[in-house]
Amino acid sequence: MTKKTHLFAEDSFFLSRRKFMAVGAAFVAAMAIPVGWFANKLARRNDYIKARSAGLYQDDAIAKVRVSHRNPAIEKYYSDFGGEPLGHISHELLHTHFVDRTKLS
Amino acid sequence: MTATTYQAGEIQGLIEIDASKCKGCDACKKFCPTQAIVGASGAAHSIVKDRCLSCGQCMINCPFGAIKETHSALDRVIRKLADKDTTVVGIIAPAVRVAIGEEFGLGTGELVTGKLYGAMNKAGFKIFDCNFAADLTIMEEGSEFIHRLHATVKGEEHAGALPQFTSCCPAWVRYLEGNFPSLLPHLSTAKSPQQMAGTVAKTYGAKVYDMEPEKIFTIAVMPCTAKKVEASRPEFNSAWHYNHEHGAHAAEYPDVDAVLTTREMAQLLKLLKIDLATTPAYDGDSLFAQYTGAGTIFGTTGGVMEAALRTAHKVLTDTEMAKLDLEPVRGLEGVKEADVTLFDKQLGQEVTVKVAVVHDMGNNIEPILRDVAAGTSPYHFIEVMNCAGGCVNGGGQPVQGTGSSWIGNIG
Ligand code: SF4
Ligand code: SF4
Ligand code: SF4
Numbered sequence: 458m459t460k461k462t463h464l465f466a467e468d469s470f471f472l473s474r475r476k477f478m479a480v481g482a483a484f485v486a487a488m489a490i491p492v493g494w495f496a497n498k499l500a501r502r503n504d505y506i507k508a509r510s511a512g513l514y515q516d517d518a519i520a521k522v523r524v525s526h527r528n529p530a531i532e533k534y535y536s537d538f539g540g541e542p543l544g545h546i547s548h549e550l551l552h553t554h555f556v557d558r559t560k561l562s
Numbered sequence: 563m564t565a566t567t568y569q570a571g572e573i574q575g576l577i578e579i580d581a582s583k584c585k586g587c588d589a590c591k592k593f594c595p596t597q598a599i600v601g602a603s604g605a606a607h608s609i610v611k612d613r614c615l616s617c618g619q620c621m622i623n624c625p626f627g628a629i630k631e632t633h634s635a636l637d638r639v640i641r642k643l644a645d646k647d648t649t650v651v652g653i654i655a656p657a658v659r660v661a662i663g664e665e666f667g668l669g670t671g672e673l674v675t676g677k678l679y680g681a682m683n684k685a686g687f688k689i690f691d692c693n694f695a696a697d698l699t700i701m702e703e704g705s706e707f708i709h710r711l712h713a714t715v716k717g718e719e720h721a722g723a724l725p726q727f728t729s730c731c732p733a734w735v736r737y738l739e740g741n742f743p744s745l746l747p748h749l750s751t752a753k754s755p756q757q758m759a760g761t762v763a764k765t766y767g768a769k770v771y772d773m774e775p776e777k778i779f780t781i782a783v784m785p786c787t788a789k790k791v792e793a794s795r796p797e798f799n800s801a802w803h804y805n806h807e808h809g810a811h812a813a814e815y816p817d818v819d820a821v822l823t824t825r826e827m828a829q830l831l832k833l834l835k836i837d838l839a840t841t842p843a844y845d846g847d848s849l850f851a852q853y854t855g856a857g858t859i860f861g862t863t864g865g866v867m868e869a870a871l872r873t874a875h876k877v878l879t880d881t882e883m884a885k886l887d888l889e890p891v892r893g894l895e896g897v898k899e900a901d902v903t904l905f906d907k908q909l910g911q912e913v914t915v916k917v918a919v920v921h922d923m924g925n926n927i928e929p930i931l932r933d934v935a936a937g938t939s940p941y942h943f944i945e946v947m948n949c950a951g952g953c954v955n956g957g958g959q960p961v962q963g964t965g966s967s968w969i970g971n972i973g
Contacts, residue, residue, distance in 0.1 A: 458632070459699065466617050472748075486794075493710040495592065498619065498623070499970075501962075502623075502950070502955065503580050503894055503949075503951075504670075505671070506616045506951030506954055506955045507671075507894070507951075507958075508663055508669075508670040508671030508672040508893065509657065509660040509670065509861075509862070509951075509954035509955070510659075510660075510671070510861075510862040510863075510892075510952075510954050511671055512657075512659070512660030512671040512672060512673040513656060513657070513660055513673075513858055513859050513861050513862050513865070513941070513954065514859065514862070515673055515860055516660075516673050516675065516855065516858040516859075517855030517856070517859050518608060518661070518855070519754055519898055520853075520854055520855035520858065522751075522854035522855070523854055523856060523872070523886050524854060524855075524856050524869075524872045524873055524876065524882065525696075525697035525698075525700035525701060525704075525856045525857060525869060525873050525937065526700075526701065526873045526876055526877070526884070528697045528852060528853065528857070529849075529852060530694055530849035530850065530852035530853075530930050531694070531697050531698055531701060531851055532699075534698065534762070534766060534792040534849075535701075537735075537766070537769075538769070539766065541926065542704075542705040543702065543705045543706060543709065547702055547806060549582045549800065550647065550758075550761045550762070550765060550801070550804060551698065551752060551753055551758050551761065551762075551796070552702065552751040552894050553703050553729075553751060553753045553757070553797060554652045554751055554797065555735065555738075555746045555749055556569060557743035557746065558567040558568075558640070558736070558738065558739040558740040558743065559688075559743055560743070561565070561566055561567060561568070561569065562565055562566075
């Protein structure tokens with residue numbers, strides 16, 4: 458970086474706000490967001506997404522029961538209390554309605 | 563133009579840009595599913611509240627740490643944990659168990675369910691695994707799907723709309739409510755696992771815990787910032803309604819009292835001087851800690867679909883799926899598809915169920931919605947998650963190689 462640019466950045470009081478913003482934007486673009494930053498960022502992101510997902514698939518693989526309908530606790534919930542899926546209590550407690558948000562006032 | 567896109571009582575402006583820290587680099591705009599972020603390059607940006615889904619994707623991807631959340635329940639949670647008169651129930655989302663370890667020096671993606679149960683038990687929580695509620699969601703949402711499918715095949719008049727969309731992701735639900743309200747009949751009416759968990763904890767749970775519902779304080783631990791807004795939706799007080807109808811007189815309370823993100827849960831444990839990494843595993847204290855493999859994969863893209871199909875297969879054919887792993891809906895492709903052909907016993911015929919899985923919603927959902935609106939969609943069942951990768955990459959998760967740290971990493 459040239460000395461002059463450095464002085465501009467330090468000495469911002471002597472620049473108009475607009476010009477200062479323009480210099481600032483160029484500065485940021487040059488320093489922080491080099492060409493390829495987005496691809497680089499996405500690659501890093503996908504790495505940790507994959508690692509975390511792998512953890513969940515591992516949890517699935519080691520589970521004693523792997524299908525929801527055979528969860529003994531779920532069976533107990535329905536037989537002790539909830540009745541059956543889509544039944545009366547389910548409608549009251551486990552389902553909802555949606556809102557047209559273009560029509561709120 | 564309407565005055566607001568929020569119902570009374572809902573948290574507004576959860577995600578905000580700190581103008582004094584924003585460099586105007588535009589990075590956040592690339593991650594926002596709704597173009598809610600405005601401002602010229604180089605100038606401080608701001609968020610248009612009515613368009614924002616509170617998904618937090620901009621926040622975890624801002625290289626300058628300029629974006630913040632405005633609502634934290636941490637202080638309230640600490641007070642409730644200290645109150646001997648209150649039963650504090652911690653509802654733990656699937657994706658939390660593979661990320662919170664990162665805040666305690668464990669490896670990325672390390673599965674820490676037992677340790678997390680242990681640490682939360684030490685902190686004073688009852689353990690209510692949201693995976694139990696995910697299993698419950700599959701029972702309800704899967705049954706609903708089968709109901710719609712059969713009614714459609716039989717040509718019944720009030721058959722529910724197909725394709726059916728999943729409804730677990732509050733950012734997606736809010737997006738549809740705000741941008742494509744005509745497609746709302748396609749959304750499954752099943753509540754999200756978070757909301758089912760809160761409701762069950764304060765109804766059936768009150769019996770299991772032998773505790774008055776109004777003394778139960780439910781805290782959801784979520785990988786997601788939008789879940790805070792979801793919990794604040796005024797219609798989510800079903801437990802109070804139910805208990806009221808059954809003779810209770812307590813003042814109105816929500817199903818989920820507070821939401822902590824994964825980051826905030828880590829913060830809480832650190833404040834309480836509990837080191838998750840060295841905490842011995844704990845099994846949980848009730849049936850609400852029992853969950854299946856299907857419930858846990860809800861936390862990643864494709865998981866809800868895979869879990870739903872496992873159960874739909876059993877209900878439709880009366881046999882378990884031969885191979886439970888459904889590879890076509892796994893992985894990071896933006897839109898994934900699968901066909902499942904099976905013999906439907908009730909209909910006495912073969913049916914092919916076509917499903918699609920969408921994540922990274924902002925980049926992938928529009929063409930699909932246009933097809934559904936035009937009546938040309940080839941699918942029967944569509945899973946939609948706002949965040950790329952699903953909840954494992956939610957806006958409430960530990961910030962990994964993003965935030966300010968990734969500037970230093972670019973070389
Ligand atoms: S990513 Fe952060 S610094 Fe860049 S424009 Fe957005 S809020 Fe500002
Ligand atoms: S929270 Fe999500 S929807 Fe809101 S501005 Fe950020 S990225 Fe956009
Ligand atoms: S995908 Fe998951 S983390 Fe992201 S907004 Fe939806 S529910 Fe929240």
